[in-house]
Amino acid sequence: KAGVTQTPRYLIKTRGQQVTLSCSPISGHRSVSWYQQTPGQGLQFLFEYFSETQRNKGNFPGRFSGRQFSNSRSEMNVSTLELGDSALYLCASSLVVSGRETQYFGPGTRLLVL
């Protein structure tokens, strides 16, 4: 099976702009989670979508939003970009086996806000 794919891999934006990142999960996985990774804060959970519905949400401002489509592909959007939004954004699709969830991460989208 193909792994989790994320596009684009690299992105440069300026303050005030908005950005949309895309994630295609592993075939058959219905849950998609998004994380922000920075050197200072580490890996922080943004939100999770399951069957087109947001199931969990982290502590990020409303400028960060997401959605999931019927084919389980997911997008996240960040509006009014700030310098501090520069980070590696990781998407993970997951599968529950024997009651335990295993996450598979994509390679990430590296966003630089100037």
Next chain:
Amino acid sequence: TQLLEQSPQFLSIQEGENLTVYCNSSSVFSSLQWYRQEPGEGPVLLVTVVTGGEVKKLKRLTFQFGDARKDSSLHITAAQPGDTGLYLCAGDKAAGNKLTFGGGTRVLVKP
């Protein structure tokens, strides 16, 4: 303050040496996962430990889950340059809850 504290934050050793990375918390976790992340890539799951006191071995890597399920360690024997990367622990407090990640330990194994 991180819910999961990893130590050390950075470790640089010579090829052939051993190393141990620690993951500690004041909270109890139903399971704990270890990931390795290489530059430019996402984290890759190495192992999941579930039972208190559990020890799992993956070739030269030994993972241990504390008896109280609040801490874990990763021990690498005879480290190789290919072991270089960011090691992350992540705890799962209950089914349906999202993983909480530690801050990571960056390991550099010099040839």
